[in-house]
Amino acid sequence: xxxxxxxxxxxxxxxxxxxxxxxxxxxxxxxxxxxxxxxxxxxxxxxxxxxxxxxxxxxxxxxxxxxxxxxxxxxxxxxxxxxxxxxxxxxxxxxxxxxxxxxxxxxxxxxxxxxxxxxxxxxxxxxxxxxxxxxxxxxxxxxxxxxxxxxxxxxxxxxxxxxxxxxxxxxxxxxxxxxxxxxxxxxxxxxxxxxxxxxxxxxxxxxxxxxxxxxxxxxxxxxxxxxxxxxxxxxxxxxxxxxxxxxxxxxxxxxxxxxxxxxxxxxxxxxxxxxxxxxxxxxxxxxxxxxxxxxxxxxxxxxxxxxxxxxxxxxxxxxxxxxxxxxxxxxxxxxxxxxxxxxxxxxxxxxxxxxxxxxxxxxxxxxxxxxxxxxxxxxxxxxxxxxxxxx
Numbered sequence: 001x002x003x004x005x006x007x008x009x010x011x012x013x014x015x016x017x018x019x020x021x022x023x024x025x026x027x028x029x030x031x032x033x034x035x036x037x038x039x040x041x042x043x044x045x046x047x048x049x050x051x052x053x054x055x056x057x058x059x060x061x062x063x064x065x066x067x068x069x070x071x072x073x074x075x076x077x078x079x080x081x082x083x084x085x086x087x088x089x090x091x092x093x094x095x096x097x098x099x100x101x102x103x104x105x106x107x108x109x110x111x112x113x114x115x116x117x118x119x120x121x122x123x124x125x126x127x128x129x130x131x132x133x134x135x136x137x138x139x140x141x142x143x144x145x146x147x148x149x150x151x152x153x154x155x156x157x158x159x160x161x162x163x164x165x166x167x168x169x170x171x172x173x174x175x176x177x178x179x180x181x182x183x184x185x186x187x188x189x190x191x192x193x194x195x196x197x198x199x200x201x202x203x204x205x206x207x208x209x210x211x212x213x214x215x216x217x218x219x220x221x222x223x224x225x226x227x228x229x230x231x232x233x234x235x236x237x238x239x240x241x242x243x244x245x246x247x248x249x250x251x252x253x254x255x256x257x258x259x260x261x262x263x264x265x266x267x268x269x270x271x272x273x274x275x276x277x278x279x280x281x282x283x284x285x286x287x288x289x290x291x292x293x294x295x296x297x298x299x300x301x302x303x304x305x306x307x308x309x310x311x312x313x314x315x316x317x318x319x320x321x322x323x324x325x326x327x328x329x330x331x332x333x334x335x336x337x338x339x340x341x342x343x344x345x346x347x348x349x350x351x352x353x354x355x356x357x358x359x360x361x362x363x364x365x366x367x368x369x370x371x372x373x374x375x376x377x378x379x380x381x382x383x384x385x386x387x388x389x390x391x
Contacts, residue, residue, distance in 0.1 A: 002111050002256060006177070009034040011246055014115045015243075015299050017113030017156055022143075024303050028046055028236060028250050029250055029251070029252050029282060030045050030051050030249060030251040030252065030261070030262055030354075031043060031044055031117065031127045031188065031251075031252040031255050031258050032051065032052065032053065032252075032255055032257040032258040032259050032261060032380070033252075033255045033256070033258065033315055033316070033319055034315065034320060035254070035309055035314075035315050037255075037313075037314075037315045037316070037317070037318025037319040037320075037321070037322055038319075038322075038370060039319060039323070040178060042205070042225050043047045043258075044096055045249050045262075046249070047247060047249070049229035049249070049265065051258065051261040051262055051265060052240075052261060053257050053261045055257075055258055057325045060319075060320060060323075060325055061303070061320070061325065061330065063100065063101075063104070063231035063256050063260075063316065063324060064316050064317065064320060064326075064334065064376075065320065065334050065337070065360055066100045066104070066120075066124065066315045067096045067100055067122070067256060067312060067316060067333065068095065068313060068340060069123070069334075069337065069338050069340050070092070070096050070099070070100060070119065070120040071093065071096050071272075071313060071338075072338035072339070072341070072342045073092075073119070073123070073129050073338075073341065073342055073345055074093060074120075075342070076343075076345055076346055077089050077091075077093050077094070077133055077136075077341040077345075078081055078287070078291065078347075079120075079175060080092075080133070080346065080349055080365055081136070081291045082291065083310065085349060085350065086133065086137050086197075086239075086291075086293060087136055087137065088136050088290055088291055089136055089290065089291045090116050090117045090289070090290045090291075091117075091285075091287040091288065091290075092117050092118075092119050092120055092288040093285070093286040094221070094254075094283060094284045094285055094286030094287070094307065095117070095120070095219055095221060095283050095284075095285065096120055096206070096256075096312050096314070097131045097253060097254050097255055097256035097259055097283070097312030098120075098219050098251075098253035098254075098259050098283050098314065098368075099118060099119070099120025099121050099124075099219075099258040100120050100121075100123075100124060100256055100280035101255075101256040101257065101258070101259025102121065102187065102217055102259050102260070102263040102281070103118075103121035103124030103125065103261060104124050104148075104260055105259075105261075105263035105267060106121075106124070106125070106263075106267065107262045107267070107271075107388065108150070109184045109341075110124065110150060110184060110185045110186065110267060110271075111148065111150045111151075111152070111165075111168060111172075111184070111186045111187070112150065112151045112152065112186075112187050112188075113152045113161040113162070113168070113169045113186070113187070113188045113189065113198065114151065114152065114154055114155065114161065114162065115154070115155055115158075115161060115189055115190055115191065115194075116132075116154045116155065116191050117191075117219075118154075119132060120134070121151070122151060122315055125145050125149045125150065125151040125269075126149060126152060128144075130345060130348050130349065131143050131144045131339075132154060132343065133345070133349050134352060135154060135321050137349065137352060138354050139354060140355075141351070142154055143155070143309065145316070150343050152164065152165075157198040158190075158191075158193065158194050158197055158199075158346050159190055159194040159197035159198075159200040159203075160199050160237075161188055161189070161201035162188045162190055162194070162199055162200045162204075162216065163199050163202060163203045163206075165186050165187070165188035165203070165214055166188070166190075166203040166212055166301050167183075167205045167206075168186055168190040168205070168206075168213060169212035169213050169214035169270075169276075170209065170210050170212050171214055172184045172185075172186060172212075172213055173210065173211065173212055174272075177212045178270070178271055178272065178273045179272060180271075181271075181272075181275045183213065183271035183272060183273070183386075184213065184254065184270075185213045185214070185215065185267040185270040185271040186212070186214045186270070187214070187215045187216075187263070187267065188203070188213070188214060188215070188216050188217065189217050189219065190217075190218055190219070190220065191220070191221060191224065191230065192218060192219070192220040192221065192222070192223075192224055192229055192233075193223075193224020193225065193227065194224075195218060195232065195233070195237055195240065196224070197234055197294060200216075201244075203216070204216070204240075204241070204244040204246075204276075204278075207244075207246070207276040208244045208246050208275070208276060208277075209246040210273040211272055211273070211276075212275065212276055213268075213269055213273070213276075214270060214276040215267055215276065215278075215279060216241075216276065216277070216278045216279065217263065217279045217281065218238075218278065218279065218280045218281065219253060219281050219283060220253070220280050220281060220282050220283065221283050221284055221285035222236055222283075222284055222286075222300070223285060223295075223299070224294075225289045226289075226298040227291060228298075228299075236250055236280065237250075237278075237322045238250040238279070238280035239280035240278070241277065245278055245357045247277045247278070247279065248276055248278035248279070248280065249262055249266075249277070249278070249279055249280070250279075250280045250282055251279060251280070251281050251282065251368075252281075252282060252283075253281030253282050254283055254284070254310045254312040254315070254324060255312070255315070256312060258315060262281060264280055266279055268288060269292070280335070281308070283306040284310070285358070286307065286308070287303065291362060301355065303316075317331070326374055331353075333386065337348075358376060358379060358380055358383065359381060361375065361379070363374040
């Protein structure tokens with residue numbers, strides 16, 4: 001799939017798909033690519049909706065490239081934090097398929113509202129991956145233009161972005177930008193822990209009542225920091241949607257094909273005026289919640305090993321190999337590209353200039369304020385007190 005076009009659509013190239021309801025022993029899970037790399041032509045969700053994709057070989061290769069590059073860039077950021085070059089980092093390790101699949105399902109006009117972990121979606125929207133590293137290095141506030149890339153700024157407050165997305169989606173509907181194939185849709189990303197937040201449930205209410213063109217995309221990575229899923233809910237998360245009056249579906253979040261298919265269907269329903277929906281991408285956070293977290297304190301090694309067998313990149317690689325869509329040279333070329341881009345990212349992070357602390361006052365108000373001027377003067381005197389001292 002072309003990296004620069006998140007709105008690429010699938011094209012027919014295979015025989016008519018066979019319907020297969022339920023996979024892997026879980027009838028609630030939409031899956032089109034098994035952990036062993038076996039392709040499923042189509043699958044019916046619990047409500048009868050049939051999901052399928054039919055990419056060209058080049059598009060399959062593009063998805064694999066996305067997965068590998070996103071993981072490598074994320075690993076480089078984690079290494080930078082461990083070396084003291086970033087203040088914090090929230091890794092997406094293990095969640096690449098959910099992010100790349102849903103990110104590539106977005107059309108150019110669609111708007112996305114992320115948390116602080118959607119580096120894969122950010123990449124799919126064509127944003128320079130250096131942008132979030134400036135935020136976590138503490139030299140800027142992120143810096144990309146949400147209107148240009150149709151991707152809002154990272155949100156640190158858990159669940160707050162779902163309300164922002166709901167308001168935005170309500171505006172889309174009020175502006176009459178739904179009801180056609182070219183209509184606009186909105187997607188809001190959040191984790192399983194955020195579903196226990198009031199903001200998320202309030203967003204569900206407002207989006208439902210106002211029939212907003214919004215897809216709630218929950219990446220259920222099994223832990224709200226250290227709190228496992230079974231301590232957050234008594235029912236699968238996607239079923240909560242029914243209580244608010246809109247449909248929900250659970251997808252294999254380690255399956256990039258199913259993540260794409262389910263998200264594209266939900267977005268198309270939203271853009272045609274059919275209102276909100278909830279996608280629960282069932283996946284796993286392979287690393288720490290953030291680099292300040294130690295996951296070995298609350299989960300066991302055998303659990304991690306079981307999920308490693310479901311790795312999203314490994315299954316896509318197995319599929320490409322079995323279908324003879326690529327050869328060894330392709331995998332080597334992708335790995336080399338990932339190495340080069342991650343090295344370039346590191347070099348750019350290390351070259352970032354440290355801003356003068358007093359510049360934090362520069363853009364608080366467009367025309368300044370007497371109180372801000374007083375605070376700036378006091379802070380400047382405080383900083384000057386360190387000059388020439390032993391501090």
